[in-house]
Amino acid sequence: MLRRLIVSVVGGRGIAEVRKRHLAALAHEVEAHGLSWRLTGPGESLLSVSGPGARRQLMVVATPSGEGWSYLWPGGGMADVADVADVAERLARLLA
Incomplete structure (x- = not known):
């Protein structure tokens, strides 16, 4: 039982790290489209994207x-x- 728990926690950390990498890549792209952003939520698991102004x-x-x-x-x-x-281009159109 303990072994399963440890594997589950390590796997969860790995998923969180990959998620943050993907959100950071999108943050870079949306900024290039003139949008502002910030990581938010538990463990910075969400990307908040704001339109101009x-x-x-x-x-x-x-x-x-x-x-x-x-x-x-x-x-x-x-x-x-x-x-x-x-995706960044589509978000920019949505927030225009």
Whole structure:
């Protein structure tokens, strides 16, 4: 039982680290599109993205999906993390 618990905690830490890396990559891209951002939530597990003048904002999560990872955002938005530049462009249009 203890061995399973240890593996579970280590795996959880690994997932959190990968999630933060994907969110940081998206943060870099949205900033290049003139948007502001900040990591928020428990363990900085969410990316808050604000439009110009901070009139509008939305939250993005990175989550394991099938064999890889996906970004999810309100309104049914979903894309593979490999498409980070496209995701930033889509978020910029949503927040314009």
